[in-house]
Amino acid sequence: MSTDQPGTTVLLAGGSGLIGSALVHDLESRGTRVRRLVRREASGENEVSWSPQDGVLPDSAFDGVGSVVVLSGAGVGDKRWNTARKRELLRSRTSTTSLIARRMAELGGPQRLLTASAVGYYGSRGDAELVETDAPGEGFLADLCQAWEAAAQPARDAGIAVATARTGLVLTPEGGALGKLLPLLKLGLAGPMGGGKQWWPWISLTDEIRALVHLIGSDVTGPVNLTAPEPLRNAELTRVLAKALNRPATVPVPAFALRIVLGEFSSDLLASQRVLPAALLADGFEFRHPRLAPVAEEIIAG
Known part of the structure; x- marks a missing residue:
């Protein structure tokens, strides 16, 4: 099915966040x-109340649904990590x-499930080029992504087509x-983080949404990396964005400073x-923003 015709009713979990909305x-x-x-009282016919913690998801949620999309999850960088936050x-x-996958398996459908994950699955791998068939990495985020993806297994076991969107840095x-970096860029106070040599797999919000719509209407299953075809090193990405703002990007941010301010989450940035x-490319998707430099001003302007 083409990107412009994603299908019938879509059931969405996680529709209030940046990507979901x-x-x-x-x-x-x-x-x-x-x-x-x-997770509150439903307001109108296009909402259904559910309670994941209590295992409550009514059958009626799936009436007339062609595809299910799950984007739920607390923000990884919203709070400092501790045992409770993890x-x-x-x-x-x-x-x-897990709840959605189990209910779909019990009901025998819908036959399309698109779940979220992240490039954190791969851990930190230096200069190695990483595609969907590569093994997971190490660390908390890699473990988190593996458990996240495994939660959809009941749907896979029931023969439901499951695709997993491993999203990169959404710009x-x-x-x-x-959104957090932009104020610093505008002040000329941003620069390479921890040396800036680490590769950052980015994607514009426009292409993130287009890719999700594409996957809703696609037959592809398994993990799918939602990243632009030209990843950039941290220093280069920061330089390109700063140039679009006519600002310098020369103030380095040492790794130890990131660890002091952000704690263990700094490992994700480094x-x-x-x-x-x-x-995604093999499935025929065409990026609107394959390279950052030509569209940096557009991305910054939103």
Whole structure:
């Protein structure tokens, strides 16, 4: 099915976040009905109340649904990591994905499930080019992503087509990493992090949403890297964005300073992941923003 015709009603978990809300807007602009799962009393016919912690998800949520998309999960960089926060990061992903996968298996459908994951799956791998068939890496985020992806196994076992979107660094001024970096870039206070040699697999928000819509209407299964075909080193990515703002990007941020401010999460910013979108390209997806330099101003402007 083409990118412009994603299908019938889409059931979405995680529709209030940055990516989820943009996906809802895009799908509805195409004439696709989106039914959102909400953890409060439903408001209107396009919402259904559910409770992942209590295992509550009514059969009616799946009525007329062609595809299910799960984007739920607490923000990895929103709070400093401790034991409790790590448990929440894991629980918020696996409990939602697992419940939906089990209910789909019990009901025998819908026959398409798209779940979220992240390039953190690969750990820090230096200059090695990474595609979907590469083994997982080491560290908390790699372990988190493996558990996250495994939570959809009941749907796979039931013969449901499951695709997993391993997303990279989503560039948009509306939030995420760029939303936090942009004020510093505008002041000329941003530069290479921890030396800046680590590869950062990025994707514009526009292409992130287009890729998700593509996967909703595709037959591809398994992991799919949602990253631009030209990953950049941290220093180069920062330089390109700063140039679009007519600002310097020469103030280095030492690794020890990141660890002091961010704690263990700094390992994610310092990780080197040269991830390539092999499966997405093989499935015929065409990026609108394959390279950062020509579109940096557009991405910064939102």
